[in-house]
Amino acid sequence: MQTKISFDLPDSTLRIGFLEAFNINVKPSTEKYQQTITKDIEEMLKPGYAYPDNMQKGVRSLLKTFGFHPSGRSRPASEYLFKDLINRGSFNYINNIVDINNHISLKYKLPISVFDLDKSGFDLCLRVGGETEEYIFNKEGQILTLKKLLLVAKTGAEAIGTPVKDSQATKVFEPTKKIAFFVYSSSNITSKEEMEKILNEIGKYLQEEAGATDISSAVLDAK
Numbered sequence: 001m002q003t004k005i006s007f008d009l010p011d012s013t014l015r016i017g018f019l020e021a022f023n024i025n026v027k028p029s030t031e032k033y034q035q036t037i038t039k040d041i042e043e044m045l046k047p048g049y050a051y052p053d054n055m056q057k058g059v060r061s062l063l064k065t066f067g068f069h070p071s072g073r074s075r076p077a078s079e080y081l082f083k084d085l086i087n088r089g090s091f092n093y094i095n096n097i098v099d100i101n102n103h104i105s106l107k108y109k110l111p112i113s114v115f116d117l118d119k120s121g122f123d124l125c126l127r128v129g130g131e132t133e134e135y136i137f138n139k140e141g142q143i144l145t146l147k148k149l150l151l152v153a154k155t156g157a158e159a160i161g162t163p164v165k166d167s168q169a170t171k172v173f174e175p176t177k178k179i180a181f182f183v184y185s186s187s188n189i190t191s192k193e194e195m196e197k198i199l200n201e202i203g204k205y206l207q208e209e210a211g212a213t214d215i216s217s218a219v220l221d222a223k
């Protein structure tokens with residue numbers, strides 16, 4: 001694993017699933033993968049489907065540990081994706097890498113970040129956002145306030161992603177060749193075995209859909 005990850009956090013139950021992959025090809029998802037996604041989200045689109053209470057409370061509780069209050073527009077990305085899915089009535093396809101991110105996030109009810117490693121660098125740190133910290137999270141220039149929010153940053157430098165929304169500066173587009181995934185969870189809701197399963201599934205789709213090579217992964221606890 002080429003990426004170095006450090007923690008500058010208070011004690012918590014934070015559990016991170018990390019995966020890096022190289023030589024990827026960013027392109028539209030294949031019809032076969034779209035059929036897989038359709039099957040996995042089918043149950044969520046049925047009338048009366050209820051978002052799992054333990055997952056919603058578990059992820060929100062984790063973020064509250066650091067002083068952040070996840071609600072409204074600052075809800076965890078996994079919740080946002082579910083709401084968007086219900087409103088659209090279908091999955092929002094973007095490109096194969098983002099589709100893998102969003103598919104796995106919906107399937108396991110966990111927020112996930114994905115970065116272009118050539119933009120982010122290979123020295124990353126998990127920390128809490130500062131009092132006045134913020135970044136632009138979309139092409140329209142909208143800003144996310146990072147105060148007390150768990151985030152991934154270039155070590156000693158700017159934030160690039162959170163369990164809420166990722167920075168526009170390190171997002172994945174067609175020229176991207178090296179990527180990193182961060183799956184955010186807690187030891188209270190995701191076992192190491194379950195996190196390894198999630199990372200293996202991401203790796204499998206990266207190989208099949210993007211031709212990824214040199215895939216490495218690890219389960220990291222904040223303690």
